[in-house]
Amino acid sequence: MKIAILPGDGIGTEIVAEAVKVLDVLGLNYESETANVGGAAYESHGHPLPESTLKIAQEADAILFGAVGDWKYDKLDRPLRPEQAILGLRKNLGLFANFRPAICYEQLVNASSLKPELVAGLDILIIRELTGDIYFGQPRGRRSSPDGHFPGAEEAFDTMRYSRPEIERIAHVAFQAARKRKAAGTEGRVTSVDKANVLETFQFWKDVVSEVGLQYPDIALDHMYVDNAAMQLVKEPKRFDVVVTGNMFGDILSDEASMLTGSIGMLPSASLNSKNQGLYEPSHGSAPDIAGKGIANPLATILSAAMMLRFSLNQPEAAERIEVAVKKVLAQGLRTADIYSAGTTKVSTREMGDAVVKALA
Ligand code: NAD
Numbered sequence: 001m002k003i004a005i006l007p008g009d010g011i012g013t014e015i016v017a018e019a020v021k022v023l024d025v026l027g028l029n030y031e032s033e034t035a036n037v038g039g040a041a042y043e044s045h046g047h048p049l050p051e052s053t054l055k056i057a058q059e060a061d062a063i064l065f066g067a068v069g070d071w072k073y074d075k076l077d078r079p080l081r082p083e084q085a086i087l088g089l090r091k092n093l094g095l096f097a098n099f100r101p102a103i104c105y106e107q108l109v110n111a112s113s114l115k116p117e118l119v120a121g122l123d124i125l126i127i128r129e130l131t132g133d134i135y136f137g138q139p140r141g142r143r144s145s146p147d148g149h150f151p152g153a154e155e156a157f158d159t160m161r162y163s164r165p166e167i168e169r170i171a172h173v174a175f176q177a178a179r180k181r182k183a184a185g186t187e188g189r190v191t192s193v194d195k196a197n198v199l200e201t202f203q204f205w206k207d208v209v210s211e212v213g214l215q216y217p218d219i220a221l222d223h224m225y226v227d228n229a230a231m232q233l234v235k236e237p238k239r240f241d242v243v244v245t246g247n248m249f250g251d252i253l254s255d256e257a258s259m260l261t262g263s264i265g266m267l268p269s270a271s272l273n274s275k276n277q278g279l280y281e282p283s284h285g286s287a288p289d290i291a292g293k294g295i296a297n298p299l300a301t302i303l304s305a306a307m308m309l310r311f312s313l314n315q316p317e318a319a320e321r322i323e324v325a326v327k328k329v330l331a332q333g334l335r336t337a338d339i340y341s342a343g344t345t346k347v348s349t350r351e352m353g354d355a356v357v358k359a360l361a
Helices: 012-024 039-045 051-059 084-093 106-111 164-183 200-213 226-235 247-260 299-311 316-331 349-360
Strands: 002-008 031-034 062-067 097-103 123-129 189-194 220-225 242-245 268-272 278-282
Touching: 002 012, 002 039, 002 051, 012 062, 012 299, 012 349, 039 051, 051 084, 062 084, 062 299, 084 278, 097 164, 097 247, 106 316, 123 164, 123 247, 164 189, 164 200, 164 242, 189 200, 189 226, 189 247, 200 220, 220 226, 226 242, 226 247, 242 247, 268 299, 278 299, 299 316, 299 349, 316 349
Parallel strands: 002 031, 002 062, 062 278, 123 242, 189 220, 189 242
Antiparallel strands: 097 123, 097 268, 268 278
């Protein structure tokens, strides 16, 4: 097992260190290589995704990624900004399927901004297509200045586009995930989210997902407009099982879903290609506002490492051990600041990592 470790910027280095600590006590036989990415790589190599980092990522079975970005890079030309590293890794490794489970842990029911009865027992999976849609559409409106801004411009445009194979492969991923979850006791439903009433691209999306759905008669399929989905996620989130959607809607809805669980600091994610090679990262960003303070929640990254063991490294027992250990520390009342509430014990990033290590032991 070869793992590329790319901590990145801001809290990335702090939270990845805790996840590595957890991986190290599992007694697995893995090789790892650490490299700079994002702003850190721009500083060391002049590019957010240097060739050397890309090579390490390509040769690994899995990538454990922290986060990239900092406001100080906002004036850079777009291709040199830290966030381009993620787009580059997705493109180069063909990572097309982003899995974001939104699970509300029993102990954190009160940390959600919704009423406890709406989120207690919540366990939904949002699957976002990552390589198409308006984020990669051509043509795009040309920038009128090298720093990516538009002084005096009259117009800008991006093109929304999806191909049949792109929609088919993500639809298969969603139906297969729903089937696996059904075997473990969920309803067996895929909700495809679109904007077919306004956008041609998403009428096409809806038609192709429906065609693929005919191959999965055991899984229920429904379709929902994205505006309604945004509303239903906060009105009745437990009505969903697996949600599949395009790149932009998935970007927005998965962040919305993250808040159902209490904090974005709790949410892991996986981005997979067709060979099950994957990039595993917390759903949140580099949080420059709290970087270096030792207060970031490392659990999303630790749970991302668990997803890595399950999806790319074929170590489901080790994955489960981590997940059980996380539940255990939450049951002990340990909380980083983002999930802290009266009556619990506030701990630092490092103390939370240590507690998970101890729970594993
Ligand atoms: P963010 O997710 O970094 O932070 C949003 C809020 O959540 C902040 O208040 C932050 O303090 C808090 N937060 C995030 N993670 C936390 C954690 N583990 N524990 C406790 N609190 C946490 O989003 P942002 O502020 O919009 O973006 C900051 C930078 O991150 C930007 O440069 C952005 O482009 C980048 N970004 C990177 C990724 C990525 O690397 N995949 C994703 C999103 C944003």
